[in-house]
Amino acid sequence: MTLLQVRGLTKRFGALAATDALDLDISAGEVHAIIGPNGAGKTTLISQLSGALTPDAGSIRLRDAEVTRLSAHDRVRRGIARSFQVTNVFRAMSAVDNVALALQAGDGSSFRFLRPVARERHLFARARQLLERVGLHERADVVAGELAHGEQRQLEVALALATRPALLLLDEPMAGMGRDESAQMVALIASLRSDLTIVLVEHDMDAVFRLADRISVLVYGRLLATGTAEDIRANDEVRRAYLGTDAA
Amino acid sequence: MTRRDLLPWVLLMVAALVPWLAGLLDQGYYVGFVRRMMIFAIAAASLNFIMGYGGMVSLGHAAFFGIGAYVVAIAMVHGVTSAWIAWPLAVLFAALAALAIGSISLRTRGVYFIMITLAFAQMVYYLAVGLKHYGGEDGLNLAQRSVIGLGLDLASETTLYYVVLVALATVMLLLNRAVGARYGRVLMGIRENETRMEAIGFATYRYKLVGFAIAGGLAGLAGALFANHNLFVSPAALHWTQSATLVVMVLLGGIGFRYGGLAGAVALLMLEELLAALTDYWHLPLGLILLAVVFFAPRGLAGLFARRGAA
Amino acid sequence: MTTTLLVEQLLNGLQFGLMLFLIAAGLTLVFGIMDVLNLAHGSLYMIGAYVAASVAQVTGSFWVALPVATLVTGLVGLLLETTLIRRLYRRDHLAQVLATFAVILVADDTVKLIWGPAPIMLSAPAALAGPVELLPGVLYPSYRLLIIGVGLALALALYLFVTKTRTGMLVRAGSSNRDMASLMGVRVDRLFATIFVLGAMLSAVAGALLGPLLAVEIGMGENILILALVIIVIGGIGSIRGAFVGAVLVGIVDTAGRAFLPDLLHRFLSNAVAAQLGPALAAIAIYVLMAAVLFFRPQGLFPARG
Numbered sequence: 001m002t003l004l005q006v007r008g009l010t011k012r013f014g015a016l017a018a019t020d021a022l023d024l025d026i027s028a029g030e031v032h033a034i035i036g037p038n039g040a041g042k043t044t045l046i047s048q049l050s051g052a053l054t055p056d057a058g059s060i061r062l063r064d065a066e067v068t069r070l071s072a073h074d075r076v077r078r079g080i081a082r083s084f085q086v087t088n089v090f091r092a093m094s095a096v097d098n099v100a101l102a103l104q105a106g107d108g109s110s111f112r113f114l115r116p117v118a119r120e121r122h123l124f125a126r127a128r129q130l131l132e133r134v135g136l137h138e139r140a141d142v143v144a145g146e147l148a149h150g151e152q153r154q155l156e157v158a159l160a161l162a163t164r165p166a167l168l169l170l171d172e173p174m175a176g177m178g179r180d181e182s183a184q185m186v187a188l189i190a191s192l193r194s195d196l197t198i199v200l201v202e203h204d205m206d207a208v209f210r211l212a213d214r215i216s217v218l219v220y221g222r223l224l225a226t227g228t229a230e231d232i233r234a235n236d237e238v239r240r241a242y243l244g245t246d247a248a
Numbered sequence: 249m250t251r252r253d254l255l256p257w258v259l260l261m262v263a264a265l266v267p268w269l270a271g272l273l274d275q276g277y278y279v280g281f282v283r284r285m286m287i288f289a290i291a292a293a294s295l296n297f298i299m300g301y302g303g304m305v306s307l308g309h310a311a312f313f314g315i316g317a318y319v320v321a322i323a324m325v326h327g328v329t330s331a332w333i334a335w336p337l338a339v340l341f342a343a344l345a346a347l348a349i350g351s352i353s354l355r356t357r358g359v360y361f362i363m364i365t366l367a368f369a370q371m372v373y374y375l376a377v378g379l380k381h382y383g384g385e386d387g388l389n390l391a392q393r394s395v396i397g398l399g400l401d402l403a404s405e406t407t408l409y410y411v412v413l414v415a416l417a418t419v420m421l422l423l424n425r426a427v428g429a430r431y432g433r434v435l436m437g438i439r440e441n442e443t444r445m446e447a448i449g450f451a452t453y454r455y456k457l458v459g460f461a462i463a464g465g466l467a468g469l470a471g472a473l474f475a476n477h478n479l480f481v482s483p484a485a486l487h488w489t490q491s492a493t494l495v496v497m498v499l500l501g502g503i504g505f506r507y508g509g510l511a512g513a514v515a516l517l518m519l520e521e522l523l524a525a526l527t528d529y530w531h532l533p534l535g536l537i538l539l540a541v542v543f544f545a546p547r548g549l550a551g552l553f554a555r556r557g558a559a
Numbered sequence: 560m561t562t563t564l565l566v567e568q569l570l571n572g573l574q575f576g577l578m579l580f581l582i583a584a585g586l587t588l589v590f591g592i593m594d595v596l597n598l599a600h601g602s603l604y605m606i607g608a609y610v611a612a613s614v615a616q617v618t619g620s621f622w623v624a625l626p627v628a629t630l631v632t633g634l635v636g637l638l639l640e641t642t643l644i645r646r647l648y649r650r651d652h653l654a655q656v657l658a659t660f661a662v663i664l665v666a667d668d669t670v671k672l673i674w675g676p677a678p679i680m681l682s683a684p685a686a687l688a689g690p691v692e693l694l695p696g697v698l699y700p701s702y703r704l705l706i707i708g709v710g711l712a713l714a715l716a717l718y719l720f721v722t723k724t725r726t727g728m729l730v731r732a733g734s735s736n737r738d739m740a741s742l743m744g745v746r747v748d749r750l751f752a753t754i755f756v757l758g759a760m761l762s763a764v765a766g767a768l769l770g771p772l773l774a775v776e777i778g779m780g781e782n783i784l785i786l787a788l789v790i791i792v793i794g795g796i797g798s799i800r801g802a803f804v805g806a807v808l809v810g811i812v813d814t815a816g817r818a819f820l821p822d823l824l825h826r827f828l829s830n831a832v833a834a835q836l837g838p839a840l841a842a843i844a845i846y847v848l849m850a851a852v853l854f855f856r857p858q859g860l861f862p863a864r865g
Contacts, residue, residue, distance in 0.1 A: 050447065076449030088444050090437060101437050105449035110434045111458065113426040117433050163449050305653065352850070356857060359596070359652065363792045364853060367846040370785070378839030488785060492598075492660060499657045529672055535664030542658040543646070 003028040003167060003197050004049070009058035011044055011221075018044040019055065020221035026167070031189070031198045033208045036218035037241070042201045043085055045218065046171045049199070050082035051075040062167070076105070081165035083156040085172045085201075091145035095136055095155055098144055099127035102162035127162070134158045134188055150181035157188065168198045174207060186210060209233075217241070252553075256420070256507065263413055267406040276405065280477070283409045285517045286416045287473045292497040293509035294466035297423050299495070300504030301432060302459045303439030307362050308349065308369025309494050312342040312464040314376060314486030316471025321388045321481045331394035331402070335472045342468020343461045345372070350460035354453055369491055376483040387482025394476055402476060412473050416510075419466055424506050435459055439504075500541055502548025511549045563697045568818045569811065574703050576810020577710025581765040582783060583790040583802040584717060585758020591797020592730060593751050595647055596655045599639070599662035600762060600787065601780030606666070607632040607763025608770040608779065609674055612681035621684040629763045636759025640752050648751070667777050676777065681770035706768050713761065714803055721799055730754060786813075789845055793852045795859030804860055809845050816844035 004026035011019040018041040026032050034042055047053040049060060051072035060068045062078055070078070090098050100123045104110055107123065117123070131137045134154045139147060144155060153173055160168055173189070174182045186207045192198065193211075202208050208215060208229075215232045217224040225235050232238055263282065270278045291313050298304040316338035323334040353364040382388050393402035402408045426432050434455050437445045445452050475481050484490070493516070501512025519537060523530035545552050586600045611628035615621050643662065647655045683702040690698040721727040729750055766779075773779065790809050794801025821837030828836065852860060 052443070052447070071451070072446040073449050073451045076447070082447055084444075084447075088441060088447075090440050090444065092440055093437075101433055102448040104430055104433065110430040110450070110455070112430040113422070113432075114429055116425070116428040117430055118428070120430075159444070159448060356853065359590075359796070360792065360853060360857065363788060364850065366785070367789065367849050370846050371843045374839045374842040377842070378835050380835055489781060492656075495653075496657060496660055499653055503653065529668040531664040531668035532672075535661040535668070538661035538664070539643070539658055542650075542654055542661070546650075546654060 001028045002026065003063060004199075005059075005061040005064075006049070007059050007061075009045070009048060009060065010056050011041075011048060011053060012056055017221050019048065019058075022058070022218075022221065022223055024216060024223060024226075026197060026199060027214075028197050029193075030213040031193050031200060031211050033200045033202060033212035033215045034218055035202065035205070035208060035215060036224075039220075040218040041221040042218055043171055044221075046082060046169050046199070046201060050080060050169055052082075073105075076163050076165075079164075079166035080169065081160040081163045081167070082169040083160045083171055083173060085175055087149070087152045087156055089144045089152060089155050089159065092143065094141050094143050095131060095147065095151075095158075096124060096127045096140040098155060099130050099158050099162050100124050102159045103127055103130075106163055130158050130162055131155075133161070133191075135184060150177050150184070153177060153181075153185065154188070157185075161192075165196060168192070168196050170198060170200045170202075172201055172203065174202060174204050182207060260413075260417060264410075267409050271406075279405050279409050281517075281521065283405075283412050283477055284474075285514050286412050287470050287477055288494075288497065288517060289510040289513040290416050290419050290470040290473070291467045291509075292494055292501065292513040293419060293423055294463040294470070295494050296498045296501070296503060296505075296509030296512075297426070297466075298435075298456075298459050298463045299498055300508055301427060301435040301439060302456055303442075304354070304456060304460060305362050305495070306353075306365040306460070306463075307488065307491050307495060308365035308367075308372075309463070309467055310486050310488070310490035311349075311369035311372040312346050312467035313471040313474070313490070313494075314372065314481070314483070315345050316342045316468030317475040317481040317485060318376060318379075318382070318388075318471075319468070320394065320472045320475040321390050322382055324390050324392070324394075325382065325388070329392065329395045331396040334394055335469065338472035339465045339468045342471065343465030346464020346467075347457065347461040350457050350464070354456050354460065366488055366491070369486065369488055373483055373486040373488070376486055383482065385483060387480055387484070390475060390479045390481070393479065394472075408476060412477070415469065415473060419469070420507075420510065423466075427506060431455070431459075496538065500538065500548055502550030502552075502554070505548065505550035505554060508548055508550045515549055564818075566693070566697050567699060568815050570699055570703065570707065571818075572811030572814035573807060574706045574710070574810070575814055576807035577707060577714065578765040578769050579783075579786055579790060579810050580710065580714060580803050580806035581761040583787045583794070583806050584799055585755075585761050586787045587791040587794065587797055587799065587802045588730065588754050589644075589758055590791065592754060593644075593648055595644060596652050596659070597644065598656060598659035598784060599666060599780075600659075600758065601782075601784030602663055602666035603632055603636055603639075603759045603780075604762040604766040604783055605670065605777070605780035606635055607766030608681065608775045609670055609679070609766075610763070611767035611770055612679050612775050613674070615681055621682070624681075625764070625767045628767045629760045632763030632766075633756050633760040636756045637752065639759075640755040644755060645748065645751065663780065666780070670777055678774045678776035681767070681775050683771035702771065709764070709768060713764065717761075717799060726750070726753065786845070789849050791859075793849050793859060795861040798859070798861040801859055801861035808848065812848050813841075813845050816841040820844065 002025050006022060006024040009019050009022040010017065022045065034045065036042055044053065048055050051070055054069060059066060062080065067075055067078060090101065103123050103126055128137060128140055131140045134157050136151060136154050136158065139151055144152065147155065157173060174185050177185060182204060189198065189200065189211055200211060212229060214226060214228055216226045217232060217238050219241050224241060225232060225238050266282050267279050270276055295306065295309045298306065319338040319341050320334045323337065328334055349365065349368045353361055353368065356364055377385050393408065396402055396411065400407050402411065434450055438452050438455060442452050497512035497516050498509050499512065500515055501510065502508035519534055520530065523533050541548065582604055586597065589595050589597050607628045610631045611624040614627045615624035618624065643658065647658055687702040687705055689701055691701045691704055693699050721730055786809060790805040791802055793808065794805030820841040821833065824833040824837045
């Protein structure tokens, strides 16, 4: 079943077409990686899928419902969540407060003025559970700005998960990570695949080939090829444009 | 309870004793003086709520203060003397104005937001000047103070003082509760990282607008009390320099700290009083003191006494 | 409404706008390049007017007063930049607001100390007391024509400076991307001081020239500052071209608004309503203009910031 259907998506910045009449299908339950050289428009694509950017043309449909012009916060309600390439957490708050805030968004109205949040134990219990899921439970009470880079990336994922998405958009979750941290992140993403559909933007080809069910290659805002890892590895055009001979 | 938790209660008790002390020392003037400080503390606290927690720097907050004051004064002209009608009306009009102004202003960010709030406040100012029927530029006198019933006569300086004190205490209580509640967390999240708030599912515009309206309404309450305190309202209370003064109060007191607005209003007005007693040219030392605060107490007065990162 | 009146008011608007441009140019450069919101910019305008008035009184010559005032204010600007403003570059806008607000307080009372609380007189040069016949039957005060002339000349000079000189190029580079400019090895502190002093001197010229027309009084800086802020928002922060267009627009809308709106309203509305609404609407005309511009172009007309 197609969970997300993108047709003719176009986004221009001045004369540059960051996204150029893009067509893409994401199947429910798959891990779909998006790869491509720097400047290919991967983050722009993610931003349009998550609602942070409005496309100039084209359509995005989630489960057959048109979501192209829906705001970011409305898309979260429909089940789309996103993590950021450049860490974008609430630096002054502790990790558990970060996640609790994300949980609060989906837990009824936040127009409550009198009851102290600290009393809502269920929020914080669930926050700690989520932090455990991503491997941060021992650092739950540390202020986010003081977490190590890899831990902050884990927090990024936790925040996205807190909104209980059906579709998770991960924008370079392993950005700036060392080998051990990357392995942890790969394991985390692998553990999520049974519950969610994941769109993964990544440069780390090891991780991509290990995790992805299908891979789409983006070059200059256009889709060059889509297919399984084997298809992509064997594709000559892709090799020329991006992979080089090392990935054989 | 820590020492810091006790401090507001201590201040409340000190404030409650002021009229008695003033009577004892035959310094009745100070009842009115402290009362004025408390009125501006309400206005500054409401501004701190949106500035310090929501990141909305409004250079037009005096407009809502002025609207509240004018509603009470104009109602008085038309024979509506009851505080139970005039004061809620003042809050309502101020909140509605804030809702209207906020609905447009909050579509902008940063310095543009500051400028648009300033622009709207200027419009309200010139409208007040244009109200020739209600005094225009010369202002409007109130024939009497609002009637509150309950066996209390607001004509008594002390009674009005205590009414203002109760109002201030209530406002501070409610605002502090709100800060610790879900809504407060959302505002703080918006101030820190609005993009992320949108990305986790908060319709940030709505939360900001509600906060802006609440702050406007509270400023309107301060205005209503001011009209009673002064028995006179004029467009001068709505001039942009008044809005700037409110911003200065919040910055001086400590933006984003629970008592920042209150501390700033008290500090600024006390400084003015002290310095004015020493010299006619009191703006000069006041300016120098504010400069010192910018460099030596960058988080304001409340920031001097708080732990790092506490609010 | 006669042609004379229309021409006169348009020229008045242009004249006012050109002077506003001199003030706004400095403000937009300082904000655009150094990212400093300098509320005390109006105070420099005030100092220019006061010094000009004093020198004119002492020497009896407006033509001596003008350059002296410009120089003195430039020096004050230099002093202000080196002691205070440069410490604000790294601070956030709120700290800058508080600090420059404090400067307004200090400046206002210092002026009061030196010149007293009452407004003082600055007379236009006697040689320009009479009118000039622009078109048959259309007379216009020659002093105002001088202002227009000086305004246009300085605008042209500023344009040449920004587009043709090396420093000007640095200004434009800094305007569109401050970090890039400093990374490229630009002598940032000298450049910033130059820009600040330039802005101060332009404001002083405006203060001296407008002195005979408006009152030279404490608080004149605050009144003009708010207009300057509106202008740079309309024009686009950091853009000199934007400041020019914005200033002329604001000058004309404000002047024409005050001159024609009340009459216009009288034709459509009852006398009583028009009498109340007219002046109020005229006063808020420029704010409505700003809101309208921001609605269609949220970054202003000529956004310079990258």
